[in-house]
């Protein structure tokens with residue numbers, strides 16, 4: 001039995017490790033300091049080794065940060081509603097709804113976003129549109145982790161604090177946040193990793209492949225690592241573009257890994 | 273301290289109604305299960321009232337109704353003729369007015385001293401609270417055990433000590449009614465005795481409702497005794513009287529076997 005389990009476990013560990021190694025191997029030619037600090041900006045369709053992907057990194061991080069900024073208060077409200085005011089039926093309905101949202105393919109959100117935000121609301125292909133769509137995509141994940149973070153606080157603690165005449169707001173500030181901050185942050189970091197790795201929904205709602213370096217406002221389009229890889233990879237004949245695509249992939253991987261590892265590390269501080 | 277119509281200590285006795293807290297036809301359902309059924313009783317202005325009954329009788333649920341942790345009950349609960357659903361200063365204020373010590377002690381992750389002052393308003397917490405902490409811990413029969421380590425984490429205390437810390441924490445708010453849910457269930461005989469002495473002293477100035485499993489303790493606490501089973505009050509009376517001379521079959525059964533079959 002043990003041997004069978006190990007036989008399944010080995011590929012499960014080796015495959016991702018091999019993937020990561022292969023990505024770095026392919027990225028090697030383009031992986032150097034000018035990838036970030038170079039003065040030339042990496043642009044699709046141009047000989048692209050030695051050019052910087054800093055605008056793409058910035059774009060990805062901006063999209064991610066703005067998405068979390070939008071999603072966090074909403075997820076917080078959902079989690080607090082779930083914990084304090086929802087009846088059993090409300091809770092069931094809410095959890096089903098969140099699960100359904102999680103099951104919708106991201107590209108569908110992209111399409112809806114294109115129709116609603118880009119065209120109807122006239123936001124255009126922009127940072128704002130992309131962030132709102134990403135926020136909607138990470139909302140179920142973030143709400144779920146906040147709901148679970150709050151659910152792990154012992155009921156007795158909440159009751160005891162309420163019995164001492166603390167208001168609900170005070171219970172949240174003085175009991176819940178101190179007890180669950182590490183779980184909240186873990187959920188946030190995982191959502192950040194998710195937002196950073198989504199490509200399809202921002203492909204035609206937030207990003208352009210060239211002509212843009214730094215966004216002027218939330219209404220201007222951005223470039224992002226995810227979509228940059230996509231565009232570069234289509235330049236099959238340009239071997240240097242392919243190398244830059246791999247290097248971008250490696251950078252994205254490192255960023256996502258960074259947030260995930262931080263999330264894993266934070267679990268140690270779980271006090272509930 | 274509180275509004276004048278509920279500030280009992282400063283009101284001349286003669287104007288005050290004998291029954292301070294009155295519960296009338298209280299019923300409670302949780303998730304479509306009837307938990308409490310037509311409960312009526314009252315607490316006099318001072319003195320201990322003991323509530324006994326087998327586990328699952330609804331004793332803890334009753335206490336939770338009294339301070340609005342459950343608010344979906346039917347019937348009427350009044351304190352000094354004011355319905356607690358129409359409490360002027362709000363639910364939070366009502367809960368400060370009624371001290372509830374839960375069955376399972378819940379200690380906050382802070383020092384012993386901070387736990388005692390946890391319920392106080394921020395301003396008061398910032399002031400010098402040494403005497404307050406001392407007084408409350410003395411009243412809760414905990415001072416001698418913790419006086420040298422007030423700033424240590426409270427989670428290091430034993431369960432019995434934690435329970436007394438919960439009592440001290442409630443007393444710090446100077447409540448006008450005290451509700452205790454099996455306060456001595458996990459205490460050693462010595463601390464049990466100290467708590468009982470303390471409760472009897474406190475009961476000179478306020479009504480106390482004490483839930484207990486322990487028939488001996490019910491005897492020692494004296495005062496009014498309420499016997500509850502299966503969400504209903506079976507029998508009420510003076511404690512010595514009821515324990516020696518129960519009228520109802522269920523009570524007799526419970527006193528003899530500590531079990532009860534109320535259907």
Ligand SMILES: Nc1ncnc2c1ncn2[C@@H]1O[C@H](COP(=O)(O)OP(=O)(O)O)[C@@H](O)[C@H]1O
Nearest residue numbers: 302303305307326327328329330331332333334
């Ligand atoms: N949140 C709840 N939802 C549904 N039933 C509950 C809940 N809390 C308690 N009960 C039920 O109410 C009854 C009384 O419980 P409780 O008040 O704790 O009794 P006691 O304190 O006398 O042991 C029990 O049968 C218990 O299963």
Ligand SMILES: [Mg+2]
Nearest residue numbers: 331332375453
């Ligand atoms: Mg109980």
